[in-house]
Amino acid sequence: MALNADDFEWEPPSEAEMKVIQARRERQDQISKLMGDYLLKGYKMLGDCCELCGTVLLQDKQKKNYCVACQELDSDIDKDNPALNAQAALSQVRERQLATQPLPESNGASSSEPPLSITGQPRPEHCEGAASGLRGPPPAIQSTPLSVPTASSNFLPPATPAPQTAPPLGPVGNTLLHHPALSSAEEAVLHKLRWATQELQHSGSVEASIQLCSLIRGCAESLRSLKELQLS
Amino acid sequence: MQEECVSLQVCVSVVGALECVVRRCLGPDGGSVLFTRDTGETLITRHGQRVLRTLHLQHPMARMVLDCVCAHAKATGDGTKSFLLLLAALLRGIQDSHMQRKGSWSIPSLQNLANRLLAVSRKELEDVVTHKITPYASLYCSHHSYKLEGIILDLSISGYISGRVGISQADVLKRVLCEFYHKVSQDQNAVETISFIHSHFSFLHTSVTGLPIGCSEVIEGLVVTCDWSVWTEPAGSVKALILYESFGASFVTVGENISVCIQKDYLHRTESAMKQKLASLLDLQVHVVLSSVKQPESVLQWARLNHVSLLECVDSAQLDFLSNISAAETLSHPPLQHLVMLKYCRRVQLSGHRYACLGTFLHMHTLVLCAPAPGFLDQIVCVSQGVFAMLQHLSQSFCQTLASDQSQSPSSDQSQSVLSSQDLWGGILRAGGVLPVGGMFEFLLHHFLLNERNSCDPESCRLLAEALLCLPRTLYSHNHRRFLNIQTRFLDDLKQWDKTKEQRSEMPELKFGFGFSESSVPCLESVSGKKQLVVSVLQCLHRLLCVGAILNTRCPLRTGPQTHSEEDEDEEEEKPKHSNSTQSTDL
Numbered sequence: 001m002a003l004n005a006d007d008f009e010w011e012p013p014s015e016a017e018m019k020v021i022q023a024r025r026e027r028q029d030q031i032s033k034l035m036g037d038y039l040l041k042g043y044k045m046l047g048d049c050c051e052l053c054g055t056v057l058l059q060d061k062q063k064k065n066y067c068v069a070c071q072e073l074d075s076d077i078d079k080d081n082p083a084l085n086a087q088a089a090l091s092q093v094r095e096r097q098l099a100t101q102p103l104p105e106s107n108g109a110s111s112s113e114p115p116l117s118i119t120g121q122p123r124p125e126h127c128e129g130a131a132s133g134l135r136g137p138p139p140a141i142q143s144t145p146l147s148v149p150t151a152s153s154n155f156l157p158p159a160t161p162a163p164q165t166a167p168p169l170g171p172v173g174n175t176l177l178h179h180p181a182l183s184s185a186e187e188a189v190l191h192k193l194r195w196a197t198q199e200l201q202h203s204g205s206v207e208a209s210i211q212l213c214s215l216i217r218g219c220a221e222s223l224r225s226l227k228e229l230q231l232s
Numbered sequence: 233m234q235e236e237c238v239s240l241q242v243c244v245s246v247v248g249a250l251e252c253v254v255r256r257c258l259g260p261d262g263g264s265v266l267f268t269r270d271t272g273e274t275l276i277t278r279h280g281q282r283v284l285r286t287l288h289l290q291h292p293m294a295r296m297v298l299d300c301v302c303a304h305a306k307a308t309g310d311g312t313k314s315f316l317l318l319l320a321a322l323l324r325g326i327q328d329s330h331m332q333r334k335g336s337w338s339i340p341s342l343q344n345l346a347n348r349l350l351a352v353s354r355k356e357l358e359d360v361v362t363h364k365i366t367p368y369a370s371l372y373c374s375h376h377s378y379k380l381e382g383i384i385l386d387l388s389i390s391g392y393i394s395g396r397v398g399i400s401q402a403d404v405l406k407r408v409l410c411e412f413y414h415k416v417s418q419d420q421n422a423v424e425t426i427s428f429i430h431s432h433f434s435f436l437h438t439s440v441t442g443l444p445i446g447c448s449e450v451i452e453g454l455v456v457t458c459d460w461s462v463w464t465e466p467a468g469s470v471k472a473l474i475l476y477e478s479f480g481a482s483f484v485t486v487g488e489n490i491s492v493c494i495q496k497d498y499l500h501r502t503e504s505a506m507k508q509k510l511a512s513l514l515d516l517q518v519h520v521v522l523s524s525v526k527q528p529e530s531v532l533q534w535a536r537l538n539h540v541s542l543l544e545c546v547d548s549a550q551l552d553f554l555s556n557i558s559a560a561e562t563l564s565h566p567p568l569q570h571l572v573m574l575k576y577c578r579r580v581q582l583s584g585h586r587y588a589c590l591g592t593f594l595h596m597h598t599l600v601l602c603a604p605a606p607g608f609l610d611q612i613v614c615v616s617q618g619v620f621a622m623l624q625h626l627s628q629s630f631c632q633t634l635a636s637d638q639s640q641s642p643s644s645d646q647s648q649s650v651l652s653s654q655d656l657w658g659g660i661l662r663a664g665g666v667l668p669v670g671g672m673f674e675f676l677l678h679h680f681l682l683n684e685r686n687s688c689d690p691e692s693c694r695l696l697a698e699a700l701l702c703l704p705r706t707l708y709s710h711n712h713r714r715f716l717n718i719q720t721r722f723l724d725d726l727k728q729w730d731k732t733k734e735q736r737s738e739m740p741e742l743k744f745g746f747g748f749s750e751s752s753v754p755c756l757e758s759v760s761g762k763k764q765l766v767v768s769v770l771q772c773l774h775r776l777l778c779v780g781a782i783l784n785t786r787c788p789l790r791t792g793p794q795t796h797s798e799e800d801e802d803e804e805e806e807k808p809k810h811s812n813s814t815q816s817t818d819l
Contacts, residue, residue: 021331025324031245036252040265044288045249047784049242056245056291
């Protein structure tokens, strides 16, 4: 039996890939566990797969089909989609800021030294990728001084100690020059989004949490339509 | 290609779900599953096959895996849950290595991998077991022979039972099973005894609900689960008649229409014919009649008048068994009747029911298994049956290896071919056919597969070796640190043993502790059974990975040779039931 030529080209996966593999494996284990529990409850394992996620379908005693992954677990790919998830959107913004780091200097912005954020924390240059999007405030406010002069006042957090979300002005800043109305609309929506997130973290009642979640969803949808408008 | 990745993912999710179902029942610390029906019936079981059969599985892959599991369990009586755990671990290992490769698995490469793993099962596994594990096992047994001599059977049975019933029940069951074995083996040697019990277990046991398990016992004689219709205590040995048809008149049916033509004196004639037949029985000095069908009332009256005991509605298979072991004499006329000599006939009372007990000259014994609830009873019966299936597999594989050794070296002593009772267990001990339970086999196989120097497929060996550790890991899932301790200590011992083995100096003390002190004896399990488990899992994996597409058919397929519509694609046509058809589950 001849070995595949691919076998000799194998190299160990990088750390990011390992994380992805690990996450997928955990998700798969969770799906299996849920499916096993449902099987023991008397659900029937059908011969079909779900169209959306490819998991095996279960059928309860009322002959209703049930997909464990779609109904119970968060989607694997939706959480990375910026149009659907606020955190993903903000982390994408942060990544783009880090990628476009030298540009603010070339733009001739007034920020030669690390600008102080609203809360006084310095820009965290050592943070990477998505995680930093939640911690460090963006310096991009200074990079486009012409477009949003009044933006800074909007982003003052109402007496909360740490900034929960970072306003994504970096990539938006490049297109802001074209449509100030859209940009201001976007800022307002993002402001509401951030406020809602903060409220959600401190909310104690279920009703309020549900309403805040729907607000966040509405903001995300508005952002998506605004983006479509901008790109068109 | 998207399709192939999906099929691997589907395999993993299906087998993963089944694994999650049975994982909770594995090992001595495992729990039971409670099934309930809408009618209020409950079933509490931890028997792997039972649990799986009770689930509603329509997915063709799930049903295929279930078939493989049942076939394996029938052959070895062991390892339903371990089968699924190992299969799931292998599939996950393949999926991980697929994700780590930047390329994707295509159908040919999955099939290639499946073939390679199957080749590993034939070659490397065989080599490792024969040349590494078996010598280790025989060395271990010889080190502890002072403890193990003479009680190999007990320990093997303990090893099997301890993972399947609770601790207190395990002691009782072990005692009863060993007693049963020793009583049956009085007339024959070990191999024949085991084979006899295994093949006729359904006739040799009786299950009784409503009593605690401690009431299980071994009764002399063959117990028939119906009561005597007419009972007269016979004195001493009696001649018994076995018949399979009624004494009364029987109609001959032609096609589906019965045409009955009754003559005037038909009834009178049939009655006189019956009286003649019964009188001939008395001439033959028959005092017991065993019938597989219900006899007419006139026969019962005759039996009462003539002090003949009559037993009706006996299972015909059991009657066949009785006539086989008692060397029955077949009457020439009328046909379908046998005469046997019975040593005695008795009536026994078991949990409020009266049963018949027939004594044969061959010292037959019946194992009476008691349990409070039907589900538990079913589990006890399955476990007992499994014990003898496991012993049968163990003795058969030992005889096979003995035969192959003899064929390779014909100059050896030919008298070894005759195995008496002592020789089987002693021979198994010396040949390294048993190992302590609790994961020793998996650790050994893992270690030797990873360090196999002249293997032609190290990647597949690595896949298999990594997957094998899932079994001990699950066994000790409640205490992960303990698992790591045991693994580290054992591997250190093993390395030391490897070194000293090469130097042929004094062997280190081999200990395999799972909380066992030096004085206590570990339970044993069969090496060949474990090897068979790995082989069966790899074969099932081969079947799963070679499925190219699943076609849903609307109407049931005719049974016969499977048709392949395309030549290049390896398909399996499965027959899923319609979604609104009822699926019967038997509890």
